[in-house]
Amino acid sequence: MRLLVTRPEPAASALARRLIGLGHEAYVAPLTRIEPLEVSLPLPHLAETTLLASSANAFLPFQRIDIDQTHFHQVAEFWCVGAKTAEAGCKLGLPTPTVLGTDALNLVHQITQTSPRARVLYMAGLQRSPLLEDALKSRGIEFSVLETYDAPAIEQPFKDIKTDAVEGVLLMSPRAAEVFIQRWPGKNWPTVFCLSKQIADSLANKPKDVRIARTPDMERLLSLLED
Numbered sequence: 001m002r003l004l005v006t007r008p009e010p011a012a013s014a015l016a017r018r019l020i021g022l023g024h025e026a027y028v029a030p031l032t033r034i035e036p037l038e039v040s041l042p043l044p045h046l047a048e049t050t051l052l053a054s055s056a057n058a059f060l061p062f063q064r065i066d067i068d069q070t071h072f073h074q075v076a077e078f079w080c081v082g083a084k085t086a087e088a089g090c091k092l093g094l095p096t097p098t099v100l101g102t103d104a105l106n107l108v109h110q111i112t113q114t115s116p117r118a119r120v121l122y123m124a125g126l127q128r129s130p131l132l133e134d135a136l137k138s139r140g141i142e143f144s145v146l147e148t149y150d151a152p153a154i155e156q157p158f159k160d161i162k163t164d165a166v167e168g169v170l171l172m173s174p175r176a177a178e179v180f181i182q183r184w185p186g187k188n189w190p191t192v193f194c195l196s197k198q199i200a201d202s203l204a205n206k207p208k209d210v211r212i213a214r215t216p217d218m219e220r221l222l223s224l225l226e227d
Contacts, residue, residue, distance in 0.1 A: 036060035046074035050116035056088035058123040103216040177202035
């Protein structure tokens with residue numbers, strides 16, 4: 001298939017190389033770029049804080065700081081979405097996640113059955129779904145938000161792409177889905193391969209052929225290309 005890879009760089013190029021190795025034609029067309037913000041952890045009461053993160057990008061501002069100076073080791077509890085987010089947090093000193101969701105919807109489900117040992121600090125992007133915050137509010141869980149990164153849209157992501165020849169587009173986040181709907185210039189919609197249902201829901205039913213991975217992991221997403 002002739003596929004567009006829409007995730008931010010450098011991950012887009014790495015995935016494109018993998019797709020080419022599987023016999024596809026793959027073209028890199030990032031829809032957003034990730035920009036860490038200048039932030040610091042609210043140091044008081046970290047020992048009474050449950051830290052929540054839905055993306056490994058949440059930790060970008062802290063990756064160049066000495067691990068002892070990040071103060072993450074003081075955090076009482078860690079909730080997150082995905083193994084990559086867990087790995088990024090633990091590398092900075094966070095404890096092993098007590099709640100690890102496969103995607104945001106799964107994490108919300110677990111949150112509704114879990115009570116934090118402390119107040120929650122949600123490390124998030126400027127552009128985000130209200131899903132997690134709504135779930136915390138519905139449970140009456142006290143929380144605050146620390147915005148640690150932005151994902152501004154690329155103005156002309158498809159300017160060098162012959163969109164009429166594109167057969168499929170891979171979408172990895174709800175933010176990417178929203179930008180795709182706004183920016184797609186072609187008359188016809190390609191088949192859209194989504195990592196999760198939450199991403200598909202963000203497409204607002206515009207493309208007619210939308211396929212969703214059974215579970216939100218890359219292997220399941222790539223298996224859709226074989227069907």
